[in-house]
Every structure is written in structure tokens, then in C-alpha cells.
Amino acid sequence: MRKVVITYMGEIIGGLLAGIIALTWQQVVMWTLGLSLIYLAVKKNYEPLLLVPIGFGAVMANIPLSGAVGEGGPLTLLLQVGVLTELFPILIFIGVGAMCDFGPLLKNPEVMLLGAAAQVGIFATIIVATLLGFPIAQATAIGILGTADGPTTLYVASLYAPEILAPLALAAYSYMALTPLIMPPIIKALTTVSERKLRMHYHSGPEVSRTAKLVFPLCVVIVAGVIAPVAVPLVGFLMLGNFLRESGVTDRLSQSAQNELINVVTLLLGLTIGGTMTANNFLNVTSLGVMMLGLGAMTFATAGGIIIAKILNLFRQEKINPMVGAAGISAFPMAGRVVAKMALAEDKQNYLLMHAMSVNISGQLCSIVAGVVVIAIIKALLGA
């Protein structure tokens, strides 16, 4: 009888201690990383809506024998249902579309050239990634980091490289949050003081009609869809959100898309990404490479926008402040604000905010176009 009790007690104690026995130092490192993300979000206000769920998910996923991940675990279920099916990024696009005002872009559509210029970083990063030995599918997903657009990055990653989803998501959202730290040194390195002081006049011109704003999203879906049918989910959901905003008869849906929908999906997406950040998945050379290349992609993108703005200036009478080109990355509205702030720091009367924001919004659209073009080419080249 005594022997049975001892065995029974042993089993209970063994069960209670199983978590502690199974704990590895790698999991402790991941807890630290998860807690650091939560700290950055709460204390420094860096992308809190994403970094808090990502950090929390990472902690939960790295608790030994965690029921949150693995077969039947809620975080794994969310990954299978929401991310690997590309559903969550697509749903977020409805909210992003509902938040975008394409009015300034319709008023001055040439700013889209600067938005396109900032996407050059994608192609440069894809080449560098393959030179470093990444397979083409992973290199493509890494290159999309150059858009500085989280949902597009996740969409492409879930299509081609779900195995590196966690470092890609972390790179995308942490670098977006760090835009105010990443962009200024690149801008300063590539521009002179006199270029940064260059003033741009704002031509108010006639307003854009409501009909034009209504027809634009519909035309974009049809044109982009016909050119690249693979684009329909990305562009279609973005423009649906924008149509809800502009139609004037679906205010409740537009408000829901901008608030409840995007908030709920962002929470689930963040948790899911955190759930993929298990020590086995994350603590390896590939993740480190992805993070480094992500920073390179942002640098290439910022530099691309500035350089193309300078090239355009060679042919224009009315010069563009080259800093505005840097706002073409999709990190909205941070990139536009950084540029406007830098202009004011050089010259207290130099108000570039309207120009920078127009380019920033065009970057939002161009990043999606770039993502779609890359997907279409990969599909044509590799049949993937």
C-alpha cells in the first residue's frame, strides 16, 4: 500500500515538475524576446497593437509542453485557419482600404512614381538574399520587406515561405515601428543640407469629385485583376474597404472595417505570429539573416525613393525635395511624418507634410502593386 502511494505521489510530482524539467535555455531566451516586445510596446509605444499580442503569443508558445501550440493548440489552429490560408492579411486590407483617402493621389497622380521608386528595394533585396544562399521562394518573401508593408509581407510569406513567417513578421512590424530611427540617417547620407531645405509649393487646385473617388477603386480592381488575376484578393479587398469609405452609404461598414474588423484581426494575427516564434523555429541563422536583410530592404527602399526623386529633378523645372521620395515606403503615416519633421528641422518654414503624405499614401498602393507583380512573376517563372 505504501509503495503504491509513493509511486502515485511520484507520478503527481513528476507531472507537476514536467514543465520545469522540459524547460530549455532557448525557451528562456524566447521569453526574454517576447517580454522585450511587450516592454517596447507598453513603454516606448512601438506598434503596441501588434507587438503586445506577438510578445504574449511568443511567451505562451515557449512555455514547456504548452497547450497553446501543437496539435489542437489554439495558436496552431489560428495559424492553419487564418495565416496559411492568407485570410488574416486579406481581411486587414479591408480596414487599410477604409482608412486610405486616395483624394490627394487622384489630385496629383504623378506622386505614384515616387511611391513606385521606393519599391526598388524589393528587387535589390531579392537579389542579395539569393546571393546569400536563400532559396528563391524565401528570398522573394524577404524582398517584400522592402515595401515596409506588414500585411503584404505576410501575404507573400504565407504563399511562399510560411516556415520563416515569424522572423518576417517581426522584421516587418518592428522596422515599421522603428521608421523614425531608420530613415533619418539614410536621408542625411544621401542628401545635402540645401536639398533638404528645398521648399515645395502646394498647389491646392480643384478638389477631386466624389464620383472620381468612387469610380477609382472599382477601376483599379478591374484593371489590376485583368492584368494579374492573382492580384484580385489583395487589390480587391483593399479597394472594397476604400469603396465602403467613399460610397457614403456604408458608413457603418466603413467604421467597422477601420475599427472592429482590423482590431480583431490584428489581435489574432499578432497572437498567431507570436505562436510561431517557438525556440526551434526562431533561434537559428535563417531568422538572423531575415532580420538583417529586412533592415537592408528598408534601407534600399528609402534610398531608392530619394535617388529617383533626384533623377526626376534633372528633368523638372519645379524641383522635388528629395526627402519626399523617401516617404514612398509604405509605413503609413510614420514615413511621411518623419520626412515632414526633418524638413522643419532644417528650415522652420518648410512645410512638406502634404507632399510627404501624398507620396506615403501612393507608397501604400504601390507596395501592393509591387507585391502582386512579384507574385505574378514567380507564378509565371516557377509555376508556384
Added chain:
Amino acid sequence: MPEEVRTALMIAAIGLPVMIGVIGIFILLARVLTAVFPHQRDEA
């Protein structure tokens, strides 16, 4: 040159002009829409 790098170069060589072409179409579309549907004073 490794096959992967060659594919990456090909993606860049095709992707850049295609992307600029699509953006060009959007610029044209924006121009056409604002010309066909000009802002009316009573809309404001």
C-alpha cells in the same frame, strides 16, 4: 551564376518595368477620372 541568383535577376528585370507600367496605367486612370468627373462647386 547559381540558378537562384539568375531567377532573382530575372524577377528584377521583368518586375521593375512591369511595376512601373502598372503604376503608369493607374496614373493615366487617375488623370482620366478627374477629367471625366470634374469637381462640381455644389459638391463641396
